Structure formats: C-alpha cells, structure tokens
Amino acid sequence: MTGVDEAREPEAQESLLPGLKAEVRSTVARSRSATRQRGRAAQRATEAAEIDPVARVLVDLPLAHLDRPFDYLVPASMGEAAVPGCRVKVRFAGQDVDGFVVERVAESDHPGRLAPLRRVVSPEPVLTAEIAALSAELAERYAGTRSDVLRLAVPPRHATTEKQPSAPVVDASVDVAAARAAWSSYDAGGSLVGHLAEGGAPRAVWTAAPGEDWPTLVAQAAAATFSSGRGAVVCTPDHKDAERVSAALTALLGEGQHVLLSADSGPAARYRAFLAVVRGACRIVVGTRSAAFAPVRDLGLVVVWDDGDDLHAEPRAPYPHTREVLLLRARAEQAGALLGGFAASVEGAYLVRTGWAQPVAAARAVVRQRVTVAVAGATEQELARDPYARGARVPSAAYHAIRDGLETGPVLVQTPRAGYAPSLACERCRTPARCGHCSGPLRLTGPATPPACAWCGTAAVGWACPECGHAGLRAPVLGADRSAEELGRTFPQTTIVQSSGERVRATVPGGRDLVVATPGAEPVAAGGYPAVVLLDTWLSLARADLRTDEEALRRWMNAAGLVRPGGRVVAVGEPSHPALQALVRWDPLGFAEREIAERQTARLPPAARVATVSGPASAVEEALALLTLPDAAEILGPVPHAGARRGGAVDQPVDWRAVVRAPRAGGAALSHALREMQQLRSARKLDPVRVQVDPATL
DNA sequence: ATGACCAATTGA
DNA sequence: CAATTGGTCATG
Numbered sequence: 001m002t003g004v005d006e007a008r009e010p011e012a013q014e015s016l017l018p019g020l021k022a023e024v025r026s027t028v029a030r031s032r033s034a035t036r037q038r039g040r041a042a043q044r045a046t047e048a049a050e051i052d053p054v055a056r057v058l059v060d061l062p063l064a065h066l067d068r069p070f071d072y073l074v075p076a077s078m079g080e081a082a083v084p085g086c087r088v089k090v091r092f093a094g095q096d097v098d099g100f101v102v103e104r105v106a107e108s109d110h111p112g113r114l115a116p117l118r119r120v121v122s123p124e125p126v127l128t129a130e131i132a133a134l135s136a137e138l139a140e141r142y143a144g145t146r147s148d149v150l151r152l153a154v155p156p157r158h159a160t161t162e163k164q165p166s167a168p169v170v171d172a173s174v175d176v177a178a179a180r181a182a183w184s185s186y187d188a189g190g191s192l193v194g195h196l197a198e199g200g201a202p203r204a205v206w207t208a209a210p211g212e213d214w215p216t217l218v219a220q221a222a223a224a225t226f227s228s229g230r231g232a233v234v235c236t237p238d239h240k241d242a243e244r245v246s247a248a249l250t251a252l253l254g255e256g257q258h259v260l261l262s263a264d265s266g267p268a269a270r271y272r273a274f275l276a277v278v279r280g281a282c283r284i285v286v287g288t289r290s291a292a293f294a295p296v297r298d299l300g301l302v303v304v305w306d307d308g309d310d311l312h313a314e315p316r317a318p319y320p321h322t323r324e325v326l327l328l329r330a331r332a333e334q335a336g337a338l339l340g341g342f343a344a345s346v347e348g349a350y351l352v353r354t355g356w357a358q359p360v361a362a363a364r365a366v367v368r369q370r371v372t373v374a375v376a377g378a379t380e381q382e383l384a385r386d387p388y389a390r391g392a393r394v395p396s397a398a399y400h401a402i403r404d405g406l407e408t409g410p411v412l413v414q415t416p417r418a419g420y421a422p423s424l425a426c427e428r429c430r431t432p433a434r435c436g437h438c439s440g441p442l443r444l445t446g447p448a449t450p451p452a453c454a455w456c457g458t459a460a461v462g463w464a465c466p467e468c469g470h471a472g473l474r475a476p477v478l479g480a481d482r483s484a485e486e487l488g489r490t491f492p493q494t495t496i497v498q499s500s501g502e503r504v505r506a507t508v509p510g511g512r513d514l515v516v517a518t519p520g521a522e523p524v525a526a527g528g529y530p531a532v533v534l535l536d537t538w539l540s541l542a543r544a545d546l547r548t549d550e551e552a553l554r555r556w557m558n559a560a561g562l563v564r565p566g567g568r569v570v571a572v573g574e575p576s577h578p579a580l581q582a583l584v585r586w587d588p589l590g591f592a593e594r595e596i597a598e599r600q601t602a603r604l605p606p607a608a609r610v611a612t613v614s615g616p617a618s619a620v621e622e623a624l625a626l627l628t629l630p631d632a633a634e635i636l637g638p639v640p641h642a643g644a645r646r647g648g649a650v651d652q653p654v655d656w657r658a659v660v661r662a663p664r665a666g667g668a669a670l671s672h673a674l675r676e677m678q679q680l681r682s683a684r685k686l687d688p689v690r691v692q693v694d695p696a697t698l
Numbered sequence: 699a700t701g702a703c704c705a706a707t708t709g710a
Numbered sequence: 711c712a713a714t715t716g717g718t719c720a721t722g
C-alpha cells in the first residue's frame with residue numbers, strides 16, 4: 001500500500017456540531033479554546049495542494065436534485081493521488097459518502113468555504129472522461145441520476161486485484177484480407193470491414209444468414225478495427241454467446257488481446273478485466289450488458305448481437321438498454337456501430353430507415369443455399385388427418401425433417417416455454433379463447449371453476465369458439481419435458497438431450513441426438529444441425545404483448561440460425577401468418593420495417609418515446625401534475641398495475657401506473673420533463689415514483 | 699439523506 | 711404564550 005493510497009484527512013473543520021442541544025453546545029465552545037492550538041496545527045497540515053487545489057466531485061447520493069458535481073479542497077497530502085477519475089470519500093451534509101473526482105481545477109465557483117476531501121480511496125482513475133460524459137447523457141435520456149448510471153458502469157473495487165499490474169499490450173497482426181473474405185457472403189460486408197480497418201466509423205444493421213458462424217464475423221470486425229489502432233466493445237445477451245465471441249477472438253488474435261467482462265465471472269475477475277481496459281492494456285472487450293460501459297481507449301467499434309433480446313435491457317435504475325448505451329457511445333466517440341442478429345429489431349430497422357445505418361444482408365442466393373424453410377400446418381383437423389401426427393402431435397413434414405436429419409447429425413426441436421402463453425384456446429381449431437364481454441384472454445382460475453377472463457374476471461360459461469363453433473377448450477400442453485417425452489416415444493431409438501430452464505446446454509456434439517430446447521436455451525451443435533423444427537409456433541403468437549410477433553420471429557430465427565449450411569427448417573403453425581412468412585423468406589428486416597408502420601399508427605417506440613410512471617396512486621397523480629410535457633405528448637392512465645413490485649406481501653398497496661408518450665421529435669423533451677419532475681419531487685421529499693423510459697415491455 | 703430555518707398551527 | 715408541525719432550502 002502506498003502512502004497516498006489510504007491517506008486520511010484529520011478532522012480539522014468539525015465546527016458546528018449541529019443537532020446538539022444549546023447547553024451542550026456551549027460546553028463544547030468552552031472546551032474548544034483548549035483545542036484551538038491543535039486545531040490550527042491540523043489546519044496547517046491540511047494546506048491545499050499547490051496545483052489545482054479544487055476537486056470537482058460527483059457524490060454518490062440517491063437524490064435526484066443533487067445530481068451535479070460539488071467542489072472540494074484537495075489537501076496537499078492528496079495532491080498527487082486525487083486524479084480525475086479516482087474514487088474519494090467526502091463529507092457531505094454531515095455524512096461520509098463516496099464519490100468520483102471528475103475534474104481538478106484552480107478555482108471554485110462556490111462562494112462559500114470548501115470542505116477538504118476526506119480520503120482518496122485509491123488513485124486508480126477508474127472513471128474516464130468518456131464514461132463520465134456518457135453517464136450524464138444516459139441520466140438525461142432515462143430520466144435518472146448519474147450516480148445510478150455510475151453504479152452500473154464502474155464495477156466495485158477489489159483492492160487486492162488493484163495492486164497487481166495489468167499485462168502490457170502485445171502486438172498482434174491482423175489479416176485484413178481474411179477479415180474481408182470472412183464477410184464476403186454479405187453484399188456490403190467487405191466494405192464494412194475495410195472501412196473499419198482504415199479507421200472509419202461505418203454503421204450497419206447486419207442480419208446474419210442462417211448457419212452463419214457469427215462469432216467469427218464479429219471477431220473479424222473487431223480485429224479489423226484493432227488493426228486501425230482502435231478498440232472495440234462487443235455485447236451479447238448472455239454469457240454463453242460472449243464466450244463464443246471470446247473464443248473466436250482468441251483464435252484470431254491470440255491470448256491477451258481481449259477481455260471477457262461479465263458479472264458472472266466474480267468480483268475479482270471482473271475488476272481485473274476492467275482494470276486491464278481502463279489502464280489501456282487491453283483494447284477489445286466482450287461481455288454482457290455491463291460490458292457496454294467498458295472504458296475502452298480510442299473506441300473504434302461497438303457491436304450488439306441480437307439487440308432484440310430482452311436480456312439487453314438493464315433491470316436496475318435507470319434501466320438503460322445496451323443498444324442505446326452503445327449507440328450513444330458510438331456517436332459521442334465517433335466510433336463505428338454494428339447491430340447484428342439472425343433477426344432484426346424494430347429499432348434496428350428504424351436506424352436503417354432513417355439512413356443512420358446501412359443494411360448488411362446476405363444475397364438471396366446465399367440464403368437459399370444455406371437453408372430451406374417450410375411451414376407445416378397443425379390445426380387439430382390437420383393433425384387428425386395426418387397419420388404421423390397421432391402419437392406426437394407433430395405433422396408429417398416435421399416428422400420427416402427430424403427422421404432425415406437424424407441420419408446425418410443432431411436435430412434441434414424448439415418448444416415454447418411452459419407458462420409462456422397461459423391462456424386457453426379452442427380445443428379443435430386452436431383459436432385463442434377470448435372473453436365475450438371485453439375480449440380479454442380466458443384463463444383457468446381453479447380446478448373446479450369455469451374459465452374466466454384475465455382482464456375483467458367475467459366467468460366464461462357456455463363458451464363456444466367464434467371460428468368453428470366448437471365448445472371445448474384446451475389448456476396449451478407445454479414445456480420441454482412434455483415435448484421431450486412425446487418425441488422420445490415417436491423416435492424410440494434416439495437419445496433425447498434437453499436444454500431449458502435450469503439445465504441449459506451451451507453446446508452438443510455432432511452425434512445423432514434429438515435436442516429439445518426452449519427459446520434462448522438452444523445449444524450450438526458441432527457442425528450445425530441438419531434440421532431444426534419449431535413446435536407450437538401459434539403459442540408464441542398468442543401472447544398479448546406489443547412485441548409478440550417481433551419476439552416470436554426473433555426466437556425462431558435464432559433457433560433456425562443454428563442449421564448447418566444446406567439444412568432444413570420446419571415450423572409447425574399457420575402458414576399465412578406474416579411472422580412465419582418472414583421466416584420462410586428469411587427477411588427479418590422487411591418484417592421489422594413492416595412493424596415500424598404499425599408502431600407509427602399505434603404511436604409506440606421507436607416511432608414515439610414512451611415512459612411509465614409508477615408508484616402509489618396519489619404519488620403518481622401528483623407526479624403527473626408536475627410534468628411540463630412537450631407538444632403532442634399524452635398521458636394514459638394511471639391504472640392499477642399488478643406485479644409492479646416484487647415480494648408480494650399481502651398488506652402491500654397495489655402500484656398504479658401511467659404511460660406518458662411523445663412523438664419521436666419530442667422524445668428528448670419528454671425525458672427532460674420526467675427528470676425535472678424527479679428532481680423536484682426529490683427536493684420536496686415527496687413519495688418516490690418509478691420512471692422507466694422506453695421500458696422493455698408495457 | 700440530514701439538518702436548519704421559518705411560518706403556520708395547535709394547545710394550555 | 712410556547713410547543714409542535716410542516717414546508718422549503720442547502721448541503722461544497
């Protein structure tokens with residue numbers, strides 16, 4: 001430990017001792033004359049640093065209205081250690097609190113007397129100017145505070161790790177021609193990589209062809225950027241995807257050129273990786289959400305893989321989305337941006353539409369060469385006529401795809417998650433059952449009670465299907481266990497491998513196994529799957545959510561993307577559904593563009609900026625009254641909102657929630673209004689309300 | 699957050 | 711009249 005490291009400031013200016021009763025205070029005043037000599041000596045010892053004796057400090061406070069830097073005096077003893085970006089402890093409103101020095105200046109604007117820094121926790125400059133600026137931008141965008149953003153951006157300190165040096169930069173050669181060749185299946189791919197290698201900042205929305213070895217292409221793009229002397233940040237939805245990219249980078253650049261930054265790896269390893277980046281020893285970062293904040297020097301490229309995955313939405317305040325974090329960084333640091341995925345998010349399509357990003361897609365001929373997609377109908381009538389369907393509820397096209405696929409390798413069967421679509425459907429034609437009163441979804445409420453509406457509670461007595469007149473209802477039979485069991489009976493000689501929930505397999509060998517997985521848990525097969533079958537697609541489409549179709553297509557394409565070149569995909573469902581047609585045509589961008597039009601009519605993101613305000617009914621009402629909204633903004637609700645709070649204690653009051661929205665042009669003004677409202681409420685000590693800007697779900 | 703201060707309200 | 715409560719303001 002160095003002398004400066006844990007330098008402490010003696011308590012020289014404890015002057016007023018607030019809170020003590022008057023008589024006690026006078027006693028203290030009398031005794032003070034006795035300690036005056038010592039006090040002066042202490043003060044002399046804390047003489048200010050000669051150079052830039054003022055530190056501007058971002059103090060870690062939970063209060064929205066205190067979200068600005070405060071000036072402190074830098075004692076001479078800390079003159080060297082209190083560098084911009086370092087962690088400090090300061091006295092604030094009578095308490096010791098943590099903070100970051102964001103700047104050292106010669107003079108303060110503050111008219112009063114400055115308190116000295118209490119302690120430099122560590123001279124390591126962990127908060128770079130870029131990330132400090134980013135935290136301000138994000139706080140504004142998400143109507144939150146910088147300290148909340150910084151808690152996400154700067155990992156907790158690990159003192160032992162900090163004492164170790166980071167391995168120095170090693171040279172690595174990059175074969176730019178090979179990087180271009182790897183991207184040659186994509187019309188604009190070669191020029192994208194070339195541009196990165198030349199130090200440019202291209203922006204692209206990349207829809208990966210089925211069967212693509214995308215981790216390698218991401219690694220090639222990062223390597224091309226690296227060859228121009230710049231760094232890259234790659235964010236994936238989960239750890240297993242991050243590991244694939246990491247492995248591809250190791251194969252390309254060797255060990256030590258990149259770090260894997262994720263909360264999963266434990267505090268010490270996480271901090272070690274972070275330090276390697278902030279010290280400039282490492283230029284390429286791969287990881288999940290938190291990696292988006294990695295302070296890479298000379299950032300040249302940001303990559304988000306599968307930005308439609310809700311794992312990219314941060315669950316902690318102020319709820320930033322990885323895509324937004326990285327796009328803001330790309331803009332602020334003049335870096336390139338690559339949004340990649342088998343599918344495309346509506347937000348990504350919007351960037352293409354506005355011309356901010358270029359589409360990068362494989363030529364039609366390449367896609368046709370890689371995969372054949374078919375849809376097999378699976379209404380009850382069709383299954384009854386289908387001799388193969390009787391045992392497994394799998395139509396013959398799917399049965400054949402599985403049987404043929406198993407002759408050359410593993411076959412992937414994707415089955416919707418249990419509990420994913422709990423509403424009831426017509427037993428015969430599978431039309432989702434709706435309430436005759438309000439059109440809400442019907443659900444089972446108990447073993448002996450009739451089904452009831454999930455919205456208005458009306459019991460559905462004597463229900464008959466409006467499509468086919470049938471009176472029977474069925475609860476969807478769901479879950480990987482059930483599907484695995486049925487498939488095991490249909491293919492008795494085959495090993496069934498399950499991947500779902502708690503037991504997720506990252507990979508499977510190239511053997512002839514039947515792999516049953518829920519969405520997002522599909523293992524990668526060595527050599528790819530000769531066939532992929534998507535069961536019960538109608539269930540994924542029966543959800544009552546704004547992103548239902550987009551999300552369904554994303555899940556199917558992520559499974560279908562795992563085929564081996566020349567493979568076959570069979571989706572069991574209604575062939576005329578637009579999402580399934582987009583799958584057959586392998587046209588994710590076209591589908592997302594079509595969705596944009598619907599979002600525009602419905603005034604939903606990305607055509608509008610939407611925020612929710614939730615909390616106790618009275619607090620929400622008051623909060624809405626304090627908003628100075630931009631033109632054309634509107635407030636919907638508030639309405640009682642179940643499930644807003646966790647825990648679910650019986651005596652806990654139900655939260656209310658209002659939706660506030662503004663056209664895209666007024667988005668910044670909406671965010672600003674919400675932030676000002678939060679600052680006002682915080683200053684007046686009013687009941688807190690939760691604000692979420694562009695929430696993942698509504 | 700915590701504390702200070704001032705004004706309004708309450709109670710003997 | 712003092713004591714208490716509530717709103718506002720500042721915190722470096």
